[in-house]
Amino acid sequence: MPPLSINEHWPSGMVWRASDAGHAACTATQSSGHADLDAVLPGQGWPVGGLIEVLQQQPVGADWQLVGPALIARQQQALREGHARWAGSVILINPVHPPFTPTWNDAGLDASRLVWLHPPQPQACAWAAEQALQCADVVAVLAWLPHATATVLRRLQFMAAQSGCLLWVFRPGVCSSQASPAPLRLEVSVAASAIETPGLQVRVLKRRGLPWNATVFLPWLCSGLPQALQAQRQISARRRGATQEYRHEPTPLDGVGAAALVA
């Protein structure tokens, strides 16, 4: 009997080797736009057609900062390739606050292809997400599902696997102890030392391949706030410096004044 070869008997992508774990792209991925995050994600990016579960410590974590770059890149790609009227649509289901679309436009996302749903009761979100995943034009679904059960998540994971969509599900941080069918689980918190530079702390709770225990710090990319804070700091530093100069070094005028007084 000839030796059994895995590559012959299984289609590619169905089997991943332990030696490749954490590096090989098992499925298609979309770069997250954050180089440090790409380095720890299997396949160097968000898995396309897989449920991405984001557990947030704060009610409004930095959702937009985390997913924004990938969302923009994905939509641009769909707009380049797709000819359909609504190609590149992005669906937001039950976010904590309504999106302020001018900001999203400014960052490079075409917000006229953005659909914001706020369901009458939170249990209805999963149905809408499931249906949205079946749409041909949708490139990404972002769903805030604080009450989702494991069954609901499994259904969503199944639907996402059949579609070519990016699917993020945002849940509160207390859910980290619950089992989840998501192939990628992240815990995101606003960085504790964030008063200097706004940023995110991301911990990978679960991924395909070897576990990863370190924390990644991500800067904000889709906002002018870090630059503004930086400018503010420079201005205040210059002012402080100017004040110190004034205090410690006698100016030429001082000498004139003293000479006048002596005279």
Next chain:
Amino acid sequence: MNPRRWMVLALPHWLHESSPGGGSAEAPAQDVVAMWCAAFSPDVFVLSSGVAIDGQSVARYWGGWAPLWGRVMQAWVQQWSVPLLRGHGATVWQALARLQQGLPHTSPVDALALEGLPGVAAHLPMWQSLGLETWGQLRALPRGAVARRWGKGVLSTLDQAYGEARHCLAPIVVPAQFNAQMACAQPVNTVAGLAGLMQALLHEAVAWLYARGQRALALVWTLHLDVPHTQAVQGRLSQQVFAVASAQASSDRGLWWRLVHEHMTRWELSAPVHAVSLRWAQTQLPSEEARGLWDGPKGQSLEAWLDRVKARWGGEHVGLASWRADHVPERMQAWSTDLPKGKQEGASQARGLYPPWLLREPLRLWVKADKPWYQGPLRLVLGPQRLDAMPWSATWSDAAPQAVRRDYFVAHSAHAGWLWIYRERAHAEHTHAQWFLQGVYG
């Protein structure tokens, strides 16, 4: 004579009562199938247990016999998810006999069993005792004797079956306007009880669309209520009308049924229903911009999905952004429930430190020691950014209702993160400044 000129179609349960699929709501009725077949040929006939299509006048149009019948079967598989039996023949009775006996169109006509002839069931026992089993054996008997013994009807049927006489069937007519009504077996009190009836009506309506080569934008259900005559005279409505509209013209049965199903759950009956009628409110020919060339069969369209969401939740739960040139953040964008028809112009871009999330209503903040609090004390990091907005019509005074005079700040707190808050300048000279939270960075 071409042995593939006729095709007779039947669902299994039309031929044999015991076959599965008889009670299925998916299975279309016989006249529905006949109407659907009218899309391929004007000569469609309803038989006692099947639907017959004469392809003589249209075979050239479709490119031959094989493309014609292949197209019918392909369309059937796409439209109806139920199995179908078919038989071919040079005449309608040959096709019917081959359908019933499950024979291919190459089987010899003389060998067909006599059970397949219509209207001869009464004579079958005697023919059996005489040893007559096939069409050929009956035809070989002297015509005069057959006519005397079993009547002229047997001879004329046999002539029709061999194509020596014209059949006397009337083709179906597809009406110019669709308006169908079905009566309930007994008055129905719940909407759920109407589902079977409505699905049958919708089958018929979709078959009509298919036969006319049209798509529809809206349909109207009329529920005829079982209201006593005395009350009807007093002005109580004797019918309820419900319209169901779709954003894109469609003739897809599944799409319409899903949409109707979503709407049904919101209906409330004011009296028992004794009949239901259905008509298309708006139909159109398929336009050039029909989708499907590039999209492929990957999934439903965004319009269809939004229609379903709106039917289930109500329009107010769906938001699509549109923009206005304004300086006040909450007036920069407006939410509508419908997809914009054309390309949106002047998508507003907010340059500056605007947050990605905006609260529906600014939230009044608690002020402690002249400092705003939100989940703890807030530290003002950037600001103020001054906003003075005043409608052209108003005079410059704080009392104008739409005047907005605010100082915006970026604030930070260890627990709540980065916030966008403002102070109402109208009240700045008051003892306590009013602070509001309007946006969240994140």
